[in-house]
Amino acid sequence: MANTKVLIVGAGPTGLTAANELARLGVQVKIIDKTSVRSEKSRAIGVHAGTLESLENSFGKDFCRKLIGAGHKVRTAFLHVYSKAPIRVDLGVIPSVYNFVLILPQSKTEQLLEEELNKSSIYVDRNTEWASLREVDGKVLSILRDRQGHQTEVTSDFVIGADGAHSAIRNALHLPFRGDAYKLEFIQGDVEIEWPWPYGDIRSFLSSKGFLACFPLSSNGSGNGSGKRKGNGDYRLVMVQPNKADSRATKVSLNDFAAAVKSICPEIRIKRETWLSRYSVHHRITNRLRCGRVFLAGDAAHVHSPIGGQGMNTGMQEALNLSFKLATVICKEAPLSLLEHYESECLPVAKDILRATDLATRFGLASNHRINDFAKSFVVPLMAKNKWIRQAVIKGISRVSIARKEIDNRSREKP
Numbered sequence: 001m002a003n004t005k006v007l008i009v010g011a012g013p014t015g016l017t018a019a020n021e022l023a024r025l026g027v028q029v030k031i032i033d034k035t036s037v038r039s040e041k042s043r044a045i046g047v048h049a050g051t052l053e054s055l056e057n058s059f060g061k062d063f064c065r066k067l068i069g070a071g072h073k074v075r076t077a078f079l080h081v082y083s084k085a086p087i088r089v090d091l092g093v094i095p096s097v098y099n100f101v102l103i104l105p106q107s108k109t110e111q112l113l114e115e116e117l118n119k120s121s122i123y124v125d126r127n128t129e130w131a132s133l134r135e136v137d138g139k140v141l142s143i144l145r146d147r148q149g150h151q152t153e154v155t156s157d158f159v160i161g162a163d164g165a166h167s168a169i170r171n172a173l174h175l176p177f178r179g180d181a182y183k184l185e186f187i188q189g190d191v192e193i194e195w196p197w198p199y200g201d202i203r204s205f206l207s208s209k210g211f212l213a214c215f216p217l218s219s220n221g222s223g224n225g226s227g228k229r230k231g232n233g234d235y236r237l238v239m240v241q242p243n244k245a246d247s248r249a250t251k252v253s254l255n256d257f258a259a260a261v262k263s264i265c266p267e268i269r270i271k272r273e274t275w276l277s278r279y280s281v282h283h284r285i286t287n288r289l290r291c292g293r294v295f296l297a298g299d300a301a302h303v304h305s306p307i308g309g310q311g312m313n314t315g316m317q318e319a320l321n322l323s324f325k326l327a328t329v330i331c332k333e334a335p336l337s338l339l340e341h342y343e344s345e346c347l348p349v350a351k352d353i354l355r356a357t358d359l360a361t362r363f364g365l366a367s368n369h370r371i372n373d374f375a376k377s378f379v380v381p382l383m384a385k386n387k388w389i390r391q392a393v394i395k396g397i398s399r400v401s402i403a404r405k406e407i408d409n410r411s412r413e414k415p
């Protein structure tokens with residue numbers, strides 16, 4: 001039977017962040033994942049300033065430089081509403097040295113986190129599925145299964161369930177996952193586009209045909225940064241449509257995707273696609289992040305609409321919070337009661353994020369015409385006129401205050 005101090009189930013961004021932090025703090029850790037290889041899908045593309053501050057605090061400036069070097073800094077966003085002059089949103093107001101949104105595909109974030117972990121000679125045990133657990137004599141006994149169905153036992157002081165939205169650990173703990181599915185579906189594509197605006201900014205379009213958000217995926221576009229020349233380059237385009245009963249069965253074709261994009265913004269021409277996907281979105285949260293020696297973090301504990309790009313960022317910040325506390329208990333003999341603070345600190349943050357993203361999703365993207373008209377005639381003009389509102393929204397999304405609070409808490413928790 002194998003022994004470890006902390007068993008981490010799931011090598012997504014949450015699990016990998018936790019493994020890195022525990023390893024850095026000298027805790028013996030084992031991380032498993034049921035998949036055979038890391039996912040190549042880009043999924044989350046925004047790393048926020050607060051997350052970068054938290055990562056710098058734990059893994060140092062060099063690691064942040066690596067992330068930034070692999071990605072693309074965005075400092076300006078534009079909101080085009082019903083063909084009116086676009087509203088400019090300056091991301092430079094984010095109160096941080098990282099006063100931008102870092103666009104970096106999740107696959108790359110995971111790759112860099114895994115490479116960082118490997119430097120401590122810790123490797124993800126792939127093809128290894130967590131199956132069940134029970135607490136025995138102040139330890140957790142987990143049963144793991146390989147692809148052939150062979151079972152092994154691992155004993156650990158603690159388990160972190162970072163096993164994503166369908167968390168088997170959450171289910172085994174009989175924790176509820178309350179919430180609902182939106183009656184909307186997200187259709188997104190990583191595509192090469194041509195348009196009349198400079199490359200490199202985030203642009204969103206709201207029209208009677210729907211909502212379209214465009215995020216630059218690399219710094220290689222033409223017209224980048226010139227502010228004048230028209231640009232083309234690789235973009236993530238995200239649209240929201242009412243859910244169709246049969247949509248799960250149908251793949252998105254490039255023609256349909258391009259037509260839907262054109263109906264919202266006729267100026268966009270799609271030249272090539274690398275990834276098209278359609279997915280429905282849930283907003284759900286559990287009511288506990290801890291049951292005895294077992295913890296939940298990331299999507300295992302909460303899932304929300306991708307608006308605001310908070311999912312991956314929330315999981316990574318939770319992983320840092322929890323790992324620091326576990327390391328303090330394991331290595332510095334702090335009392336077990338310190339671990340209670342993980343839930344009391346992180347669950348309210350997750351609930352707030354869920355509420356905010358839920359409101360934005362229902363409000364901004366509603367197919368309901370009355371709500372749409374309200375957005376057009378009241379909310380958008382208010383935002384256009386009031387830079388303080390825009391700044392407050394940007395600062396909230398940046399997660400800087402969450403990061404600073406967490407960094408402050410750490411200095412108080414040091415025994």
Ligand SMILES: Cc1cc2nc3c(=O)[nH]c(=O)nc-3n(C[C@H](O)[C@H](O)[C@H](O)COP(=O)(O)OP(=O)(O)OC[C@H]3O[C@@H](n4cnc5c(N)ncnc54)[C@H](O)[C@@H]3O)c2cc1C
Pocket residue numbers: 009010011012013014015032033034035043044045046106128129130131162163164165167168277279297298299300306308309310311312313314315
């Ligand atoms: C299309 C798409 C677009 C998105 N866009 C954004 C965005 O723009 N911004 C944002 O912040 N978020 C976005 N998200 C959400 C983001 O991807 C998630 O919030 C993030 O992946 C959560 O990370 P995680 O590590 O908690 O869980 P996951 O990434 O789901 O990782 C869980 C891991 O656990 C493993 N696992 C599961 N069960 C077991 C088991 N029993 N045993 C062993 N291993 C197991 C899985 O194989 C997986 O590797 C998007 C998601 C999707 C699908």
